[in-house]
Amino acid sequence: ILSDLSASADSKVVVLTVNSLGNAQTYLDVIQSNVDLFRGIIPAISHYSQNTVLLVASHPVEVMTYVSWKLSAFPKSRVIGVGANLDTERFQYILTNLLKAEVLAKDAWIIGEHGEDKVPSWTSCNLVANQTEAMAARNSREKVANRAMEILKGKGQRSWSVGLSVADLTDSILKDKRKVHSVSTLAKGCCNINSEVFLSLPCILGTNGVIEMVKLEEDPLVQEKLQSSAGSIHDLQQQLKL
Template identity: 35%
Template sequence: MACAVSILLRELADELALVDVMEDKLKGEMMDLQHGSLFLKTPKIVADKVDVLTYVTWKLSGLPKHRVIGSGTNLDSARFRFLMAEKLGIHPSSFNGWILGEHGDTSVPVWSGANVAGVNLQTLNPDIGTDSDSENWMETHKMVVDSAYEVIKLKGYTNWAIGLSVADLTESLMRNMNRIHPVSTMVQGMYGISDEVYLSVPCVLNNGGVASVVNVTLTEEEVAQLQNSAETLWDIQKDLQDL
């Protein structure tokens, strides 16, 4: 619902459709938003039932792969930029860094590309993100992975950050902005990944979906971590091959 409210407040669509398996709650949320429609600029708010993963959606929809994306590590990267920038004493928008791969425990921080105003942090600290890093930057990535669990432990769920993240992605799509986001897309054939898996890599998003994928230069270790991320997902997805 935070996704829905964030999209509504950004005035991105003429019609908003809510989808969930909990039919009563879904209808209640739809009605609640409809009652506030006088204060919104989205004239039509509707709801219906489904519960699927990005991969399953792609398989069942028959849509081309560039038209089906997941929010992926867009939020992970936002958390990473926030935490890194906080440690550096700058605004998150002034720190450039990516979390790629799986949205979860096997996500990959791209230390080789982390920079401030073009100044590469790995050049300043060759051990950044490793066990031998005296500045312990690896702890920042651990905080990214653990942060969702921490919020869930404290308030029971996460909602506002992912809502704002999804609205940000929606804006790039609806307004044809050609902005780059780390979102979940079909990565078969990239970085030595042979399986049909969806993982997050930097993608140019516009009103056609994924316009192109940015071929990020990764270290051998980062490629290995990305492949490990793919294997983790494939272990889950391989049982869905009959779709």
């Protein structure tokens, strides 16, 4: 389809998996090569499928989702990166099946930057009687989460598992499932982030992309990590030629 983008006409979802195979020497060169590819692809896709949802799986996913958003001029809701959807599914599986912490798993998410800087977070908190119990509950949860993260980081990412994750996201969009996924979305305005960067956050997905961002439990350490990731991603984006 790359040689004839008119074949994508009137698509409801367009999945972008292309990555440069050039001989770039530095990390910035590799990303710029991907940007150059997208400069030739995104405007054509936007022309042929003006109401589509762009689902970006190219790396680095946060930056390439931002690039897709800028080049397409689509609303932010219709440009999504695969983000931490796969990591979240694995994290929830580890909590439920390996660590037997099913109560924690249903509200657990991996958010932030894809890769080593991802962080666990929660969409709700069980209410307890007093501050001492609250602190004990938080400490217990953090121990379980840390163990789950250790297991998660020990697992690689097979191409087929990434493909299943992309299929899962596409299914939620096409069937308007209103299901929550941790995907790369515009994070400006969240957690005191003021720059135009995309980070993985739990979002409800439907036929028009992101319907709503799900509110996370407030955690200063998590917010600090998100702000740090946003800063490094923004600095990298400033060096790219769009």
